[in-house]
Amino acid sequence: DVKVTQSSRYLVKRTGEKVFLECVQDMDHENMFWYRQDPGLGLRLIYFSYDVKMKEKGDIPEGYSVSREKKERFSLILESASTNQTSMYLCASSRGDSRNTIYFGEGSWLTVV
């Protein structure tokens, strides 16, 4: 089975802190994604990556950055956390083209106080 692992399930951070959310997949997938999930808004794409060291902005990249130094790992970085970034963050991965299934991690609940 494909495994997408998010290192932290629950985090509480203070406003202004730098926050790292880590994601690892074990199926050699080319694509990796970070989504944010909020009630009534569904999932919104923050950033995605098609290959190592490559990244592209999604629909809501403001306040976030990403890093993909190795194929299996995709990190989401909040440079200076704010309360409006309190949310559920979902990492996902897939093989190259559009027809392939996307596999999700279990999510990371981030609360910024």
Next chain:
Amino acid sequence: AQTVTQSQPEMSVQEAETVTLSCTYDTSESDYYLFWYKQPPSRQMILVIRQEAYKQQNATENRFSVNFQKAAKSFSLKISDSQLGDAAMYFCAYNRETSGSRLTFGEGTQLTVNP
């Protein structure tokens, strides 16, 4: 830009009955993929069913089937013989042929199954 709309924030069904969840989408593309994902309380998103736009035949997976109406841009999910384990948030999602798995999601429908 593509949009996906799920107009039913909440639905409920009696165990063993059938329920249909609605989804509409907006696109100018001719080739694309549509998905239904299930998110149970554990939060692990699971693929339920997938439909390729070029296929006229509706996809079916056991108790789950879709009604794909390409001209109407409608993609509803039918769950037959509902079970307690079907209770979850259901998301409809769209992926165009050239976007490399970049999904656009609807708002979600929370399904409750009553015993």
